[in-house]
Amino acid sequence: MTEFFPEVGVIPFVGSTSKDELVFRRYDRDKVVEGRPMHEHLRFACAYWHTMRNPLADPFGVGTALMPWDDGSDSVENARTRVRAFFEFMEKCSLDHYCFHDRDVAPEGADIAESERNLDSVVEELAAQQDRTGKKLLWGTACLFIHPRYMHGAATSCLLDVYAHAGAQVRKAMDVTHQLGGSGYVFWGGREGYTTLLNTDMKRELDHLARFLHMAVEYKHKIGFKGDFFIEPKPKEPTTHQYDSDAAACLNFLREHDLIDHFKLNIETNHAELAGNTMRHELQVASAAGALGSIDANMGNANLGWDTDCFPGNLYLATEIMLEVLAMGGFTTGGLNFDAKRRRESFEPVDLFHAHILGMDTFAAGLEAASAIREDGSFEDFITERYASWDSDLGRRIEAGEVTLDDLHAHASDIGEPGIPSGRQERLEAIMNRFIIG
Ligand code: XUL
Ligand code: CO
Numbered sequence: 039m040t041e042f043f044p045e046v047g048v049i050p051f052v053g054s055t056s057k058d059e060l061v062f063r064r065y066d067r068d069k070v071v072e073g074r075p076m077h078e079h080l081r082f083a084c085a086y087w088h089t090m091r092n093p094l095a096d097p098f099g100v101g102t103a104l105m106p107w108d109d110g111s112d113s114v115e116n117a118r119t120r121v122r123a124f125f126e127f128m129e130k131c132s133l134d135h136y137c138f139h140d141r142d143v144a145p146e147g148a149d150i151a152e153s154e155r156n157l158d159s160v161v162e163e164l165a166a167q168q169d170r171t172g173k174k175l176l177w178g179t180a181c182l183f184i185h186p187r188y189m190h191g192a193a194t195s196c197l198l199d200v201y202a203h204a205g206a207q208v209r210k211a212m213d214v215t216h217q218l219g220g221s222g223y224v225f226w227g228g229r230e231g232y233t234t235l236l237n238t239d240m241k242r243e244l245d246h247l248a249r250f251l252h253m254a255v256e257y258k259h260k261i262g263f264k265g266d267f268f269i270e271p272k273p274k275e276p277t278t279h280q281y282d283s284d285a286a287a288c289l290n291f292l293r294e295h296d297l298i299d300h301f302k303l304n305i306e307t308n309h310a311e312l313a314g315n316t317m318r319h320e321l322q323v324a325s326a327a328g329a330l331g332s333i334d335a336n337m338g339n340a341n342l343g344w345d346t347d348c349f350p351g352n353l354y355l356a357t358e359i360m361l362e363v364l365a366m367g368g369f370t371t372g373g374l375n376f377d378a379k380r381r382r383e384s385f386e387p388v389d390l391f392h393a394h395i396l397g398m399d400t401f402a403a404g405l406e407a408a409s410a411i412r413e414d415g416s417f418e419d420f421i422t423e424r425y426a427s428w429d430s431d432l433g434r435r436i437e438a439g440e441v442t443l444d445d446l447h448a449h450a451s452d453i454g455e456p457g458i459p460s461g462r463q464e465r466l467e468a469i470m471n472r473f474i475i476g
Pocket of ligand 2: 270306377
């Protein structure tokens, strides 16, 4: 069997005292944390598009990525070879899941029939590799943003015929996700937004998008797909404004259009940052609605205002994310998908290993730090104490909806000026540091 990454073996766990590279220092996949092995908490997934298809170009320069396994052609045979390289990479990196867009894995044909034949052929290879390795599909999706036909949007296009093409593509992408046993299906509305309102009927576009998602729900039931549907918020890029701009906007849209019971959210760190929110904010908004489904684990670069999709090497961020994941009782169908790319300068195949090890070790350490924070209980105690006044009889009656403004007036008139405690932010930040820097 051809070896695609002959220079790297299976990445071993060696522990944090080692100075070796191309090893896991923190990701010990079977180590039990809060009653479950690390790999079950983290459910790492490898993104096909960045790992196999991203040439590492930028707006000013051509791609730099070396991909010796790829003959550079758009043939189905080359597409099938890439799948074998991808699974070897996942095996060597102990990545248990993967995610893909239809057009990442198989070339678009001259018409829908040819595109579907191409996809079926590659899906055959994906299924064979899943069987061989035990790797699983976390989620699939349709790429509705690269082809020029989608320049005005897909499910929000001004053109009905384009909308129909998008529907055909999603239908097939759902079929193959189901066939491969995917546990989720993602809708990321890359071009579902506008570049200018001068040419846009926003209300009509939003109604069309809702109809489209209802059709997807109907089709899901028709084919018996039991996985979760996820919407992935992002505020902009490539459009000036994307309708699914952040978690709150998505939830509002889903509620308004009677879709809330059928979708959860796939929250991406860099998208949260572009929306001007922290990742933790987005996760809490989703979680409070019972809609935190999955996470695209990457991060931005504070000096650059765009979607840099950096590999997540920030332990604070990973700890905050894992606090939210543990608080909701862990992932069910979702996981941590490395929707991240190497820097353009990290163009060698070995950099794919360094990048994923960085992300995996950071999240393993974040999981352990989050678990230690929960065990310690300082934050929980502080928050419980901070809201203690609400545990009074009046507090409970307010929360139960039994109190009027007249009652509040009577209470306030009785007690005089309330004593106000400190928020202690800096003290709490120092406590957080204890778990991160020791
Ligand atoms: C783009 C992005 C997508 C989605 C899937 O910013 O995050 O790759 O994750 O379409
Ligand atoms: Co993403």
